[in-house]
Amino acid sequence: MRVRVVSSKNEIPDLNPNERIVHLAFRASNVDFLNLMKICPRLRAIQVPPSYHKTMSRAIQLFLEMQGIDLLQGDVWGHRKDIDEYFMINDETISEIESMISEGLSIEDAADQIMKKTRLAPDLIKYIAKSKIAV
Helix, strand or coil: CEEEEECCHHHHHHCCCCCCEEEECCCCCHHHHHHHHHHCCCCCEEEECHHHHHHCCHHHHHHHHHCCCEEEECCCCCCCCCCCCEEECCHHHHHHHHHHHHCCCCHHHHHHHHHHHHCCCHHHHHHHHHHHCCC
């Protein structure tokens, strides 16, 4: 699974329309979110850093929810945008999440364990668990 990292609003018009998960590494305005949804109609999740999430307007949060787009909180640890524009989540991690859930572990407990191993954000792990795995 790959997460497209967007460092500035100037990158939004150049995004691939097929992007499904985007991490916004800048403080996006409501207009930036609307432009992102227009450019990427297949968008399913947007991840923002925790500090940005706290200051987001409630209106854009509700609008994203109505559009079926999950708003995730978290960072992409260790990612270098100058090397690759995508943050990759390897298949082994996704398989590990799947096996934990199939063994009866709750999504929250699986997120706690995976977070310690991979430094993925808990919201992203929960999103993967809900979207990739039939619970």
